Amino acid sequence: MHIRDERSERLTERVVAYALERIHQPMDPRWGARPAPELARELTGAICADGIGGDAALALFDEVLLPACRPMDNAMDLAYVPTAPSDASMLFDMVVSVSAIFAGTWEAGAGAIAAENQALQWLAGLAGYPVGAGGCFVSGGSSGNLSALVTARHRARTRRTGPPPARWKFAATAQVHSSVRAAARVMDVDIVSVQADELGRMTGAALAEALASDADGLDGLFAVCATLGTTNVGAVDDFDGIADVCQTYGLWLHIDGAYGGAVLCAPSVAPLLKGFERSDSFGVDPHKWLFAPYDCAALLYRDPSIASDAHAQHGEYLDMVDRGEWNPADFAYHLSRRARGLPLWFSLATYGTSAYTAAVEQTLTTARAFAEAIRERPESFTLLLDPSLSVVVFECNGWDLERYRSWTISRAKEGLALIVPTTWNSRPCYRVCLVNPVTTASALTDLLDDMAQWNPQGG
Numbered sequence: 001m002h003i004r005d006e007r008s009e010r011l012t013e014r015v016v017a018y019a020l021e022r023i024h025q026p027m028d029p030r031w032g033a034r035p036a037p038e039l040a041r042e043l044t045g046a047i048c049a050d051g052i053g054g055d056a057a058l059a060l061f062d063e064v065l066l067p068a069c070r071p072m073d074n075a076m077d078l079a080y081v082p083t084a085p086s087d088a089s090m091l092f093d094m095v096v097s098v099s100a101i102f103a104g105t106w107e108a109g110a111g112a113i114a115a116e117n118q119a120l121q122w123l124a125g126l127a128g129y130p131v132g133a134g135g136c137f138v139s140g141g142s143s144g145n146l147s148a149l150v151t152a153r154h155r156a157r158t159r160r161t162g163p164p165p166a167r168w169k170f171a172a173t174a175q176v177h178s179s180v181r182a183a184a185r186v187m188d189v190d191i192v193s194v195q196a197d198e199l200g201r202m203t204g205a206a207l208a209e210a211l212a213s214d215a216d217g218l219d220g221l222f223a224v225c226a227t228l229g230t231t232n233v234g235a236v237d238d239f240d241g242i243a244d245v246c247q248t249y250g251l252w253l254h255i256d257g258a259y260g261g262a263v264l265c266a267p268s269v270a271p272l273l274k275g276f277e278r279s280d281s282f283g284v285d286p287h288k289w290l291f292a293p294y295d296c297a298a299l300l301y302r303d304p305s306i307a308s309d310a311h312a313q314h315g316e317y318l319d320m321v322d323r324g325e326w327n328p329a330d331f332a333y334h335l336s337r338r339a340r341g342l343p344l345w346f347s348l349a350t351y352g353t354s355a356y357t358a359a360v361e362q363t364l365t366t367a368r369a370f371a372e373a374i375r376e377r378p379e380s381f382t383l384l385l386d387p388s389l390s391v392v393v394f395e396c397n398g399w400d401l402e403r404y405r406s407w408t409i410s411r412a413k414e415g416l417a418l419i420v421p422t423t424w425n426s427r428p429c430y431r432v433c434l435v436n437p438v439t440t441a442s443a444l445t446d447l448l449d450d451m452a453q454w455n456p457q458g459g
């Protein structure tokens, strides 16, 4: 297994050639999940004492397993939050995989961490964070939110002089991503609910009102979790107003920008970001809208020393070596980690930050043009919100949920597009989430024509 010989050389060539083929031949949009028993049958015997050999395993992956996965980077995959990794980032992900870098500690991964930090500093600079800000890359927005909120509670704990509160809690609206609620469950803390406004945003006024009227009082309140780009509708919270309230109450402000944080590099939405720089931490997932492959999420702190106080792991074998200057393991709940920020760094270095700005702006322009096309067809569609970012939500007039679902299934099966319904104000509607600069407004408008003429019986 660890011996390099002719056979292993041949396998290397086969697998690398296959990876390149994958880049040049995008996955078929009709591909998708198959029932588990079917896949289990197909996999029978693949893991056995003598192995089936690389060629057979690769054929199984190519012919059976990959076609049972949905192509998330297809330009017409508009559901959930898709992905659109650049060629450079995907290729470099392979390099990261074959480099066996332990990127948890400086001592082991200094070169890789220095480059990751350069990418993090680009994001910190865009956010308006001060010199000294920093963080690390984690696996996803969920892990980023949990790690930031743990840090926020740690600060509150260490500042506290009296006995512990009856319950620790942070404030958030119902529009936050499910991972924020999951973090509260993992941490066993409560959420003080703040009413979102009609656009789905948290405002400073609503936050102040929620805190003033919280029946259990503010003891134990340690943070506010705001969002740059809510998953359902792309709403952007009122960071400046929220930061005022956080300042008054001494609360940590964490901003979940897992999806929308990409617009930090997009000047056209800068006015929406006023006050972002006053936050204590934020996350943004390059695997969503900053053109990196899974799994890559950036987590940044204004004062990373609080995070390392909260998260650094200690142990006999760990503490015997000088871990060095910057240990990504210290800033989140993890220890061993791949240098998952390197594909982003390589892509930024390859194409330049202007290419990132152009690609994100292109997506925003497409979203605005699509919203306009919906507005121009009032007989068939109702635009529910002006898109703040690149999520467009609209109703097909007169459709019930069943009809939304059947159009979705029919067009997904044909490989035309994947759009999944959601609800807004308790009514079913469509939600289109754009992260791919290759998606065109005209392809989206064609979908509107298709929906307008669609007959569920006749297809």
Ligand SMILES: Cc1ncc(COP(=O)(O)O)c(C=O)c1O
Binding pocket: 081, 139, 140, 141, 142, 143, 177, 179, 227, 229, 230, 231, 256, 257, 258, 259, 260, 285, 297
């Ligand atoms: C706003 C927001 N936060 C957090 C997450 C969770 O990110 P991940 O799936 O990378 O854990 C998502 C995922 O879509 C999101 O949109």
